[in-house]
Amino acid sequence: MxxxxxxxxxxxxxxxxxxxxxxxxxxxxxxxxxxxxxxxxxxxxxxxxxxxxxxxxxxxxxRRPKLKGTAAFTGGVVLILLRWPLIGFLVELYGIFILFGDFFATIGSFAGNIPVIGPYLQKALNRASQASGGQRNAELPV
Incomplete structure (x- = not known):
């Protein structure tokens, strides 16, 4: 292979x-x-x-547009380490959504190829991508 x-x-x-x-x-x-x-x-x-x-x-x-997501992600990790795991995870999840929201459409196109559940995953990830700003891969680092 x-x-x-x-x-x-x-x-x-x-x-x-x-x-x-x-x-x-x-x-x-x-x-x-x-x-x-x-x-x-x-x-x-x-x-x-x-x-x-x-x-x-x-x-x-x-990056300037990602600073809010970076702060939320870092704050969530700190809250987890300070024994507030539920609140920390929710804050971290918000940060991940801000940071990686542009990638949801790309992940959705790959997830669409999974048998049986692929079209449903693709539809959900495309909706999440549109909710995060709708810019598909506008500022990918690679």
């Missing part, structure tokens, strides 16, 4: 982001376990830095 277009570091980054998403999901399932939520956040940010590179990650989080 031919190799994908990802480098080895990017493949590790995808694994870290996937692990981070699983830890976040597990943390929510375990009634907002703060250790799992914190580990999920660390893995997600580390994976993102490996996928797009450290300079582009810093540029992405420090």
């Amino acid at each position: 031919p190799s994908m277009w990802l480098t080895d570091a990017q493949k590790v980054g995808v694994a870290f982001c996937s692990g981070g998403a699983l830890f976040l999901f597990g943390g929510v399932l375990m009634f907002f376990d703060r250790a799992m939520l914190a580990m999920g956040n660390i893995l997600f940010v580390l994976g993102l830095a490996l996928i797009i590179g450290l300079p582009k990650t810093v540029l992405f989080f420090t």
Whole structure:
């Protein structure tokens, strides 16, 4: 099977982001376990830095339109670490929606290819993308 277009570091980054998403999901399932939520956040940010590179990650989080999302995401992580996991997760979720709202349409186009549930996921992610401003991939870091 031919190799994908990802480098080895990017493949590790995808694994870290996937692990981070699983830890976040597990943390929510375990009634907002703060250790799992914190580990999920660390893995997600580390994976993102490996996928797009450290300079582009810093540029992405420090752009003027993304500062509100960065502050909310960071504040949510701090609240989780200060033993307020439910409030922290909700604040963090808001930050993720602000930061990555532009990506929902792109994710929706890929999710549309999943058998059975793909069209429903694509429709929901396209609605979320339109709710976040409707600009499809206007300022992607890559």
